[in-house]
Amino acid sequence: MEEESRITPLETVSPGPEEIVLDLWETGIRFVEGLIRPWNAYQMIIALALLVVAHIAARFLAPKWEAWLRTREGWPTWRMRFGVLVHRRMSLIVFVAIIWPVIWGMREFTWPSRSYLLAIIGQIAFAWLVIALATRFIGNATLRSLVRTGGWAWVTVSILGLTDDMVALMDGLALTLGEMRLSVWMIVQAVVIIGALFFAARFLSANSARRIRKKTDISPSIQVLTIKILQVVLYGAAIFIGLKAVGVDLTGLAFLSGAIGVGLGFGLQKVVSNLVSGFILLLDKSIKPGDVISLGETFGWIEQMGARYVSVVTRDGREYLIPNEDLITGQVVNWSHTNAFVRLDIHFGIAYHNDPHEVRKVAIEAAKSVERVLSFRPPVCHIVGFGDSSVDYILRFWIDDPTGGLTNIRGNVYLALWDAFKEHGIDIPFPQREVRLLGDGKAEC
Structure with a gap:
């Protein structure tokens, strides 16, 4: 009995990437074979017909919508951008608007199985439309396209019921570095979580910066310094929390980060010097946005103070980007340091x-x-x-x-x-010169 108690059950072995791919392939083949069945084929034909109708209707409605938008000159920018998005996604909007009444009607007068594929197509179309509208508020075009494409792929997989298989497939594609296991699924999670945290950090920093700039009792240099420190803290926290959330062991990166830091210290001395000089300028308040300065042949007022350089705009509209280190080590004339006189x-x-x-x-x-x-x-x-x-x-x-x-x-x-x-009859003199021609005084014949 004791020996039997020592017997442990067989450990469950998770399927490898090859097995998952084969399983997905078989699922795809079964799905294609299922389309041959009469009612499945009918549903695909109905979906294609609705898609054609939506495209034709969009060709008719889009010009009218564009003409109506051109009359909305007083609209805010975000509302006008939303209107442009509706114009671009007119076919998808019309398709979603007509497919769901068809689905509801078929559910009412036929069996649920005869509208099953249409319901899946309607769910995917509606999810794609919501993602397209929501991602329009992302300002960066590249990031917006990346988030929109990733969202479309994820909701499609989720609606088709392939989430577990895709997660297992991405988790199976992994690379082991010492004690740390890095998989594709972990990278995807890290990108999504860190991206969301970065978006939140950017939103908070932008709103906080706007409020700080409205504080008239805070000097411009302290405003810039506070905004920079807040941005460093928010973005640093986003990276740290994002990596911890996906299970990355940050202690294993300590040695690597130290080695990278030494390399960067030698290779980016000027960059680091400008960064430190920028914080010194903000702390000692020697210059601030709006000051009029002279540095060599450059004379103008400070437009903005960045982490690496100071932007100086001259009277002729030229904008000079002066490294922060030059303002620390060089002789700078600040015409409005203590006062504007x-x-x-x-x-x-x-x-x-x-x-x-x-x-x-x-x-x-x-x-x-x-x-x-x-x-x-x-x-x-x-x-x-x-x-x-x-x-x-x-x-x-x-x-x-x-x-x-x-x-x-x-x-x-x-x-x-x-x-x-x-x-008043006051004369401004100018130098006068008298020229005499010297000669022997004899007339020439």
Whole structure:
């Protein structure tokens, strides 16, 4: 009896991929053979006839729907995109709309077995339509196509009752790496779960970023820093939770990730340096979105601060992508770091016969007449030297909106000086040269 108690039942051996494929093949053959039966063949003919009718009806309805959409100019973008999707899927919509009344009628007046195939086709068509409409809200076109195709394949397999066989087939196609078993089914689960988590992380980060930007009491640099940290946390959590959910042993990847980290450290030094420099710029608040900076020959205002570079837009519309490291190691002029006040200097010369006291007074009043020149920080004018043909002056004035441009305000002040000097009879001299021809003084014959 003791020996009998030691006898264990035979272990159940799961079928291999070859056996599953053969089983699916036999199932497919039986399905095709079943179509030869009269009522099954009739149902396929009815489905094909309904498909032709739906296609013809869609050819008639689609132009009318498109013409109606063109009159909806005030619609939001998402609603207009949904209308375009309805136009593109008009055949499928009409097919779903007419096949189900046929199914319900056949169930009412015939046996359920005589509408079995039509019900399966109707379920697949309806599921495909729902997936096509739902995936339209995914912004990325490649991701949208991938999700839509995967969803169509999965619902088709589920409705046909082949889910267990397909899962077993994908789970049988596996690769063993040490103690970790990596199968196709695990990869599919990881892609689906991580994709869904990434979509949720993107949705949360976008909404959170929108709310953070509305907080006027938070400085722009802190806003950008908070948004970047939030994105790193959300996307990192999505990857970690997704891998754990599908059963991936993350401890086995520790050594591999360490080796990859060392390789990346040597090969991506500049990238890492720019990433770290970006966080330093956000923390020390030396520059922030909206600041006006000068770096070498580049002068403009900061449009946005990325993880690797800062976007600087110049007055002529050019957008320079300056690496964050250059802003840390180079000499940067921030015209609006602590405040937006900027002092500008203009040099000019006046003839010696003009009264310098009057010149200074006229120049100051001319500068005050320009709109952007600050009145509570009044302009000043000083003599800076006596030149060869003019008395040299410097006119200094302040503005508080450097983002409006510096060259244009200088030009406006120069134009105001020109008009004021012309009105008061003040002369702006220019160098004069006298040319003499030397000769013996004899007339040539």
